[in-house]
Amino acid sequence: MNDIMIRKRKWQFTIFLIIMIAATYASSIITDFNALHGITTFPAALYWIFSNMLISQETLTRLPSILDKLLETIFMSIAATTTAAVISMFLGLMGSTTTRVNRAFSSLARFTASISRNLPVVAWALILLLSFGQNSLTGYLALFVGSIGFLTRVFIETIDEASQSSVEALRATGATYFQIVNKAVIPQCLPLLISWILFMIETNIRSATLVGILTGTGIGYTFDLYYKSMNYNVVALVTFSIVITVIIIELLSNYIRKVIL
Template sequence: MKVSRKWQTIFFILLISGMTLASSAITGFNIVHGIATFPKAITWIFSNLLISQETWGRLPTILEKLLETILMSIAATTTGTAVAFFLGLMGSKTTGTSKALGVLARFVASVSRNIPVVAWALILLLSFGQNSVTGYLALFVGSVGFLTRAFIESIDEASQSAVEALRATGATYFQIVFKAVVPQCLPQMVSWILFMIETNIRSATLVGILTGTGIGYTFDLYYKTLNYNAVALVTFSIILAVIVIELMSNYIRKVII
């Protein structure tokens, strides 16, 4: 058995190494050259991405766009939560009312989750153009897919004893959901929602470059005009905002779990 595991490990290492070399050969990527130029890239970053005194005057505009991005991410997450909650009820084996609705809910979750948010932004861009609605819808669709899958798993893991007890007393469907299922799943659901907000704020930056909105558009504008000092301030603001929101989310998770 030990020998078999040893050979399996060697096989997987060789397989991964072969796939890496084959990918490098197909794409024309030189791994050695990439590693050699890495120190130069780090040097360029620390030499050019510096926040100057003049750049601080742009901070109010940057913070305004950053707030716009954060609010859009929260809006997309909260509205996506409402849709994902009902899809989660439909898709769960515990609360599902029919197999057809369960398959439909899981299909919607699979499609919206497996297509990247950036791809959704490009698809919606053709219909809605470059505006905040496109960015919101892209984040909304991604949120629905991820949260639906998370909610289905959370509901399926809930204890069946409380559900069966209420069913035995003749409780209605919504009484069972809100008296037995939701109280058990609420901490996990809130945790997933907070995680989705953090993820959407990161994704909204990239989506904003495509849709011409929020902090992503500001970053892209300064980058294309070679204003690297402003780019550094935008990057620093994004990193700081993400860290603060993550700390707040972690604190809330500790309180509710």
């Protein structure tokens, strides 16, 4: 019996591998992508990067202005995430089977999260750009709307996984809806909710760079400005600053997660 199962799994893996190879080959033909040409030109691309994107002493004089824009991006990401978390908490409570008031509100909360989540942040930025123009508000709203979809979904799943015993015990004593949420649901879910919020902040800081290129704000605008003027030395400094900032925030976020979980 075990031999039959092993052979079956081998055949399944072989078929899957053949399908993936065929799909990759077909995609290369459709998109006119030459993998061999890409591999052979890779050393030349690396040489161009290391010869043109060097951080010089003169480039470092732009660092204060770059850090100002970087801080603007960080604060905008944090503001968008925290305000979205408040709305997502309400939608999560409405959408969860544990804490929902009725099916209509639950369906509405899940539908709202689905629409927000299935459109990428860049698409939201382009849509909002038509209404609000190139400014910080547009960047904030794009990150805010995108965050609501993701946070609502994970909040619903987190609340659904909470222990039902404490909820049922409070219901048996005649506790109100808000007492059940405050005493039974939130205390159980709070560490995971905070962890997801921290993860969303990290994600939004990365996304804010691309959103900033579209909305003309933050570090994304600075990157786009120097890139279009072909000042690659400053582009290298901007890129390096973004990478270091994201790593530092990720380390802080991981440390906070270890403390609360």
